[in-house]
Amino acid sequence: MENGNYILIDKSIIAEGCAYDFSIYYFHNKSKIKKLQNKGVVIDSDDLLYFEQANKLYVHAHEHSSYKKFMQENFVGKSGNPVSFASKFNSIYKNASKALNDLFDNPEKLSNYKESKKIVNELVESVLDDDFAIKSLMEIATHDYYTHTHSINVSIYALSLGNFLSLSTKELEELGEAALLHDLGKSKIDSNIINKKGSLTIQEFKIMKKHPSFGVSIGLKLGIKNKNILEGIKYHHEKMDGSGYPNGLYNDEIPLYAKIICICDIFDALTSQRSYKQAMTSYEALKLMKVEMNRHIDLKLLNKMILMFK
Structure with missing residues (x-):
């Protein structure tokens, strides 16, 4: 409302x-x-x-x-029954996948960015829908890991959590955009590093750590001036104990959107299938995050996410 x-x-x-x-x-x-x-x-x-x-x-x-x-x-389907929320959202997800694929192929093209803005609006409308259910979204989300579908999934989880936290529509729009664009800087990194199976070398990881700053640079070129969105993109790899990057921010120095995106980023990575690892269940991922990553992520937000899934 x-x-x-x-x-x-x-x-x-x-x-x-x-x-x-x-x-x-x-x-x-x-x-x-x-x-x-x-x-x-x-x-x-x-x-x-x-x-x-x-x-x-x-x-x-x-x-x-x-x-x-x-x-x-x-709005009825072929069976004569009303089109379900899941069916409608499936269409949004497919459009989002194409839009994000285009954006990562040509990240500085303004029309591609404008299409991503439309996707954010549709995703926000979805989480505010009377029939919204996180279970429906998880069934639709693609769990084979690709950079652009990962970005859509992270945005879905972030908006779901943001809605659970009672963020305003304006805040959800900001959060959704930051989450959708959080990995845009990876478009400036060698695909051999992005798609490498297994661990990165020290030098490769140094290069990878530049992607949040690259993302902010692209955002500025696209005309993004909103500080909250830019900070969400830049600081989504910061950790609560100060061991993250790019600035080594500590605890409450990390902006809320970045904390939310960080949790959702990890969750989707853990629950996605890759060529070199099996996907975890939601329960396994949340348990691992709470037990093994408790010094890195905001536990209050993680507990809210666990409640949301319940």
Whole structure:
């Protein structure tokens, strides 16, 4: 819910020639709510231009039941049953995979970055959905480890945890973007190092440790100015005992988004299948993190993540 009275809806339902049994709103200048379309008014081609410019759409809380009824009656699968949250999210995941693949292939292309922003918005909408369930997302997520699908998974887990922590929509958008882009700097590192099976040499690890700073440099070139997003990218390998990189930050010196991304990064790496190792179960991964990594990660956040999975 936004401002206590307005609820986020699925923007993909908007189509020319349609009329809805509820009014549609958007936030003007990110603060003032304005009505975009009156209840029962047919959408024409001119109206569509305004809908395209609106980043997110909302209904008033008292018309939310009309919106839910519309979704149940109109968004049906081949079986005649309403399209499930999992089915809808599967489509988002596939689009995200393509967008991230393009972004890692050409990380400084502005249009690729803009597509990744759309993905973040869709992921945020998903975790705020009434039917959201972390179990559904884990069933859909690809657990063969690739850099771009890993970034999507980390974003999903980070947003799920952020939502569990009751972060605001704006904070979720920042966190989601930082998580989605956290490994973007790896696009500047030799693929032989990125894809190496087994342990890196000391020299290779020195090179690998540069990827957070590379990611920030790419982000700045793309026009990212938000400090929270840039810090999430830069500090996701910092450790609570000060032994991390690139700055050796200690405990509360590490920003919240970086702490969240760090935990989700480790969790996805442990639960993903690689050519040289088997994937752990969620239980095994969380147990290992709590027992063997307790000096490195924020245990309060890890405990929240464990509660979230329960």
